[in-house]
């Protein structure tokens with residue numbers, strides 16, 4: 678039976694996808710439940726929403742009651758987790774604010790941000806999680822912050838090129854990350870599982886910025902700097918670059934004799950197969966999976982492919998169980 682979901686429902690669902698805290702997620706789910714048309718066709722979905730509400734409430738209670746709850750362990754959400762790293766006042770919070778709807782605290786003085794805080798950045802038809810962090814300098818590395826960096830799918834290393842201090846900022850943060858084995862700056866394979874990173878030359882809107890960046894570039898010719906400003910410079914290019922660096926693809930599900938569900942992609946690592954996709958759709962599916970039909974990367978639309986077929990960004994897949 679078709680669910681016939683209403684625009685109000687999709688609005689609430691959109692809120693859910695944008696939510697960056699457990700409280701926001703519970704409130705969006707409760708709204709979804711309130712506005713969902715109540716009939717047989719939506720019973721399964723209603724049950725699913727109720728289960729999710731119960732789970733988030735349970736998790737919330739557990740967190741509160743667990744001694745030593747770690748605010749530096751940021752739960753992953755969305756298509757990838759991107760963590761910012763940098764010296765005080767380099768504009769990390771402003772960037773997260775400009776790219777997502779997170780309500781971050783921005784101030785002229787250093788050490789404004791005390792704990793990691795995440796916001797969801799819309800990108801194409803997905804959301805990417807951005808994590809703002811407290812500043813990180815050798816004399817003052819918040820305990821737990823290196824752990825946050827090591828869990829990231831991608832790091833954004835931020836330097837403030839509006840000031841000549843950007844030289845010290847870059848050297849400082851890169852040394853910390855290299856010494857703690859978070860990144861492998863020159864790809865020397867000295868670090869076992871290095872986190873991929875981008876380096877952002879932030880506050881490029883400042884009149885002195887280009888000149889400072891030139892000095893940086895002369896000193897570090899092998900590094901690539903992405904020019905940005907939370908005032909609106911380079912942000913679209915940055916989003917594309919982030920997606921590229923996350924090395925993920927979006928795949929859409931299709932049930933037999935139905936239109937593909939283009940509203941919500943599944944996210945796979947690049948190189949992911951039909952089998953990986955099946956695993957995401959339902960944990961029982963890989964066992965049952967025989968083959969699949971693919972629209973997009975295959976030679977012709979609806980082509981039958983094997984379980985090992987490697988999918989591409991934008992593919993539509995109908996699993997054959």
Ligand SMILES: Nc1nc2c(ncn2[C@@H]2O[C@H](COP(=O)(O)OP(=O)(O)OP(=O)(O)O)[C@@H](O)[C@H]2O)c(=O)[nH]1
Pocket residue numbers: 763764765766767768769770771772782783784785786787788789790791810811812839879880881882883905906907908
């Ligand atoms: N001109 C300009 N100023 C910026 C930009 N981004 C941030 N600022 C200013 O720089 C100051 C610091 O910004 P924040 O975003 O709080 O910096 P932060 O890195 O989060 O600071 P901490 O939390 O202390 O580490 C504020 O006064 C911002 O208004 C930018 O792109 N251009």
Ligand SMILES: [Mg+2]
Pocket residue numbers: 769770771782783789790809810811
């Ligand atoms: Mg901050």
